[in-house]
Amino acid sequence: MALTHPITAKWPAQHPDRLQLYSLPTPNGVKVSIALEEMQLPYEAHLVSFERNEQFAPEFLALNPNNKIPAILDPHGPGGQPLALFESGAILIYLAEKTGQLLPRDAAARYETLQWLMWQMGGVGPMFGQLGFFHKFAGKDWEDKRPRERYAAESRRLLGVLEQRLAASEWIMGGDYTIADIAVFPWVRNLVGFYNAGLLVGWADFPQVQRALDAFVARPAVQRGLQIPA
Structure with a gap:
């Protein structure tokens, strides 16, 4: 059934019986590849090249009209019917x-986990991403540093919220590793790694976040998922 979707014309499925992942190894993209690796669910990964603007290809837009990664096509969705799905948070829940x-x-614990997932989607991702833009990329072309400082301050605040949470628990949901951790820590890793914004946000003030980040990155499934799609 998956072969009938327009996206498979551009990214043919070698294993059409498996879940198909269309993504890039970005903080949002690796949420799904890490989850798939942790869950040991058979899947096939396809690289959507932003350098070639493949996110605007008609075949990709047929799956995700919002032209963002990640997106999935599951040939064995609810009721045994194929399911096309975009938005990393929605995919993690699914x-x-x-x-x-x-x-x-x-x-109660389920809703609390979803609460932290939404916290990442509504706060951590957008704020860290904007800070990365103004700190590492085109933001350097702005003489006015107030945008960068605004996003740095909000990123510090969010890290403080996470620090307080992790001061009393191993993971965001206590002793249980969940999709909330899978959503949050790729962005934390990107902030202090790829964006090189550790000094800007006062990273030394968040030892519990560092502790949990180290534990997250040490997981074999995370190490694999961070490299997918190759």
Whole structure:
């Protein structure tokens, strides 16, 4: 069934019975590859090259009209029917519910996990991303440094929220590693690694975040997922 979707004309599926991932190894992209590796769910990864503007290809837009990665095509979706899905947070929830992994079954704990997932999507991702833009990329062309300082201050605040949470727990949801961690820590890693913004946000003030980040990156599934798609 997956072969009937327009996206497979540009990215043919070698294993059409497996879940198809269309992505890049960016903080948002690796959320899904890491989750798939942690869950050991069979999948096939396809690189969507932004250098070639493939995110604007009609075939990709047929799957994600918002022209962003990641996106998936699951030939075995709800009711046994194919499911096309975009938005990393929605995909993480879907995969967790599909496999029964990395999302608590207890109702209260489930909603608390989703709360932290939404916190990443609404705060950490946008704020860290804007700070990276103004600190490392085109922001250097602005003489006015107020935008950079605004996003640096908000990033510091968000790291403080995470630091307080992790001061009393191993992971965001206590002893349980969940999709909330998979959503948050690729962005934290990017902030102090790729964006080189550690000094700007006062990284030394967040030892518990560093501790959890180290534990996250040390996981074999995370190490694999960070490289996918190659």
